[in-house]
Amino acid sequence: MRANFNNRDPVYIQVIRQFKEKIAAGMLEPGQEIPSRRELANQLKINPNTAQRAYKEMEEQKLIFTERNNPSRITKDEAVLRDVREELIAEAVNSFVTAVRPINVPLNEVIGMIEKKYKEEA
Amino acid sequence: MNYLKLVNFEVNRFIKIYIVLLGITMVSQIAGVIVKANQYVGDVNQAIYEELTPKAEFLEMYGQISMGMLTRSMWFTGPIALCIAALLFYLFLIWYRDWFGKNTFIYRLLMLPTARLNLFWSKITTIFLMVLGLVAVQLLLLPLENLFLRMIVSKDFRTELSIIQIIEQSGYMSVFIPTQLLEFFINYGIGFMVVVVLFTAILFERSFRFKGMFLGIVYGVSCTLLFLSPILITELIGVGANYFYPNELFLIELALGLIIVAASIYVSHFLIKRKITV
Amino acid sequence: MIEVRDIKKKFGRKKVLNGVSFTANKGEITCLIGINGAGKTTILNAIMALTPISGGEILINGEKLHKETYERVAFIPDAITMLPQMTIAEAMEFMKDFYKKWNQKRADELLSFFRLKPEERISSLSKGNTAKMNLLLGLALDVEFLLMDEPFSGIDIFSREQIAEVFTSHLIEGRGVIITTHEINDIEHLIDKVVLLDDGIVIKDFHTEELRAQEGKSVVDVMREVYRQ
Numbered sequence: 001m002r003a004n005f006n007n008r009d010p011v012y013i014q015v016i017r018q019f020k021e022k023i024a025a026g027m028l029e030p031g032q033e034i035p036s037r038r039e040l041a042n043q044l045k046i047n048p049n050t051a052q053r054a055y056k057e058m059e060e061q062k063l064i065f066t067e068r069n070n071p072s073r074i075t076k077d078e079a080v081l082r083d084v085r086e087e088l089i090a091e092a093v094n095s096f097v098t099a100v101r102p103i104n105v106p107l108n109e110v111i112g113m114i115e116k117k118y119k120e121e122a
Numbered sequence: 123m124n125y126l127k128l129v130n131f132e133v134n135r136f137i138k139i140y141i142v143l144l145g146i147t148m149v150s151q152i153a154g155v156i157v158k159a160n161q162y163v164g165d166v167n168q169a170i171y172e173e174l175t176p177k178a179e180f181l182e183m184y185g186q187i188s189m190g191m192l193t194r195s196m197w198f199t200g201p202i203a204l205c206i207a208a209l210l211f212y213l214f215l216i217w218y219r220d221w222f223g224k225n226t227f228i229y230r231l232l233m234l235p236t237a238r239l240n241l242f243w244s245k246i247t248t249i250f251l252m253v254l255g256l257v258a259v260q261l262l263l264l265p266l267e268n269l270f271l272r273m274i275v276s277k278d279f280r281t282e283l284s285i286i287q288i289i290e291q292s293g294y295m296s297v298f299i300p301t302q303l304l305e306f307f308i309n310y311g312i313g314f315m316v317v318v319v320l321f322t323a324i325l326f327e328r329s330f331r332f333k334g335m336f337l338g339i340v341y342g343v344s345c346t347l348l349f350l351s352p353i354l355i356t357e358l359i360g361v362g363a364n365y366f367y368p369n370e371l372f373l374i375e376l377a378l379g380l381i382i383v384a385a386s387i388y389v390s391h392f393l394i395k396r397k398i399t400v
Numbered sequence: 401m402i403e404v405r406d407i408k409k410k411f412g413r414k415k416v417l418n419g420v421s422f423t424a425n426k427g428e429i430t431c432l433i434g435i436n437g438a439g440k441t442t443i444l445n446a447i448m449a450l451t452p453i454s455g456g457e458i459l460i461n462g463e464k465l466h467k468e469t470y471e472r473v474a475f476i477p478d479a480i481t482m483l484p485q486m487t488i489a490e491a492m493e494f495m496k497d498f499y500k501k502w503n504q505k506r507a508d509e510l511l512s513f514f515r516l517k518p519e520e521r522i523s524s525l526s527k528g529n530t531a532k533m534n535l536l537l538g539l540a541l542d543v544e545f546l547l548m549d550e551p552f553s554g555i556d557i558f559s560r561e562q563i564a565e566v567f568t569s570h571l572i573e574g575r576g577v578i579i580t581t582h583e584i585n586d587i588e589h590l591i592d593k594v595v596l597l598d599d600g601i602v603i604k605d606f607h608t609e610e611l612r613a614q615e616g617k618s619v620v621d622v623m624r625e626v627y628r629q
Binding site for chain 3: 005006007009012013038046049053
Binding site for chain 3: 124127131224229230232233236237238329396397
């Protein structure tokens with residue numbers, strides 16, 4: 001995991017976002033062990049306290065869980081996992097719609113273009 | 123103990139130059155004895171066997187050779203002057219080299235978890251060990267040199283001198299090797315006082331830089347005047363040199379010396395703890 | 401906690417510090433930022449009592465500095481502070497001799513982490529390796545606070561990366577760190593707190609994550625606002 005963060009959003013939020021994307025994409029599987037806070041800080045070259053805060057937040061959101069002294073793991077809770085996926089999709093669609101709406105394109109035309117683009121990329 | 127570790131460290135920093143100084147002194151003095159003695163023997167041979175001068179007449183003209191005479195030659199005074207000059211120079215260098223150059227060791231020294239006055243003590247101890255070391259070597263050298271002289275020059279042509287006599291005849295050696303214990307303490311006590319005052323002046327300079335140099339000089343001059351005041355006063359008011367009893371003068375000077383040393387240590391402690399700057 | 405309270409310092413007639421106050425907490429990396437001549441180094445020197453201040457006070461865990469403080473706070477200056485003729489091993493030996501808090505295990509670990517050769521003489525070290533040796537001598541002490549003066553300046557990029565790694569590693573875990581820099585880019589994500597200095601005063605003092613959360617600005621944005629005026 002190595003990423004470029006932007007300098008104007010809280011880094012811990014960007015870290016959580018990365019985790020969510022990986023969970024949604026299936027790159028992080030339910031129950032999979034994740035790096036310790038310090039390892040994460042080291043990999044991402046971020047402040048350990050920031051990594052700590054991201055983990056704390058993710059635990060509160062039930063994205064990860066920690067059993068006693070074991071390493072933290074990705075949640076196995078289907079509902080949470082589904083929510084993450086839906087949240088990301090909804091977010092992406094929202095921003096797309098916000099961007100496209102001012103151009104006043106008919107929905108059909110947009111859907112057609114999306115289909116075409118989607119297949120090209122894949 | 124940190125003080126002893128620091129002394130050990132300071133001594134090690136100077137040891138190479140010091141050994142060179144000792145080497146120069148030993149080689150020069152021994153060589154001096156050999157060269158001078160052989161020259162003398164040469165003169166004797168030429169006068170007595172070639173020019174057929176009677177022995178008594180030769181001795182009357184040239185005199186016997188003696189260690190006392192040799193100590194006044196350049197072979198002896200040269201290296202001793204060099205050692206004195208080097209140590210005088212080192213009195214300053216022992217402080218300033220921690221600040222100057224690419225490596226600012228003073229950071230390390232000031233950040234040691236020990237009373238900072240230990241730096242002051244370790245440096246002064248180092249200087250004293252060096253001085254006493256040189257004196258000790260000189261004391262070992264004299265009998266050895268005497269032996270060489272004895273081996274080269276026959277009995278009739280040399281004056282047999284004891285170590286004490288050699289020291290007395292040299293004139294200058296009795297300053298660092300006094301023949302009386304009290305004198306030893308007086309001479310080295312004054313030496314100690316001078317070094318303590320000088321170190322205080324250096325610390326003034328290191329604390330306040332340019333202004334400090336001025337303060338340091340003022341401090342040094344004041345201490346000198348204070349120490350010499352009993353003598354100066356008697357001279358100034360014209361009461362003559364014997365105004366005080368000798369013992370009285372000694373006690374006054376002793377008291378003044380102790381005051382100056384105590385004040386200097388107090389001031390140094392304050393400066394090195396609160397005012398010094400890297 | 402290191403508390404710097406209203407400290408003042410003059411060099412001749414020039415006021416270098418004109419009432420600087422800030423705090424640095426344990427477990428956080430506090431970064432003093434200022435363009436050159438802003439008095440950053442003077443502040444670190446003052447904390448370590450390496451230069452006198454003309455006003456204000458500095459408290460370390462509520463106490464004024466005394467000789468044992470040097471077992472609690474280590475300063476890594478931007479200078480070579482060992483004798484050039486010493487080897488790295490000898491420099492380490494020197495530290496071990498004088499400090500109760502010297503941690504030989506950590507020192508050895510740092511030696512291999514920085515890939516330094518103990519037998520190498522200090523006079524023959526490159527700039528990057530000199531900086532690493534300085535860091536080693538400070539980090540190997542079990543101190544609560546570490547002060548580092550410009551740890552990234554004037555060294556090659558690989559050394560910089562290696563030194564940056566220190567900040568995310570267990571080597572500073574739980575300790576309080578104060579570093580100075582005039583160049584924030586490399587470390588913007590590594591630090592907790594910024595103290596912006598200019599003309600001998602603190603212009604702004606903030607936690608980086610709070611700045612990003614509340615104002616949506618980067619540290620550089622704030623620096624631009626401050627120094628462009």
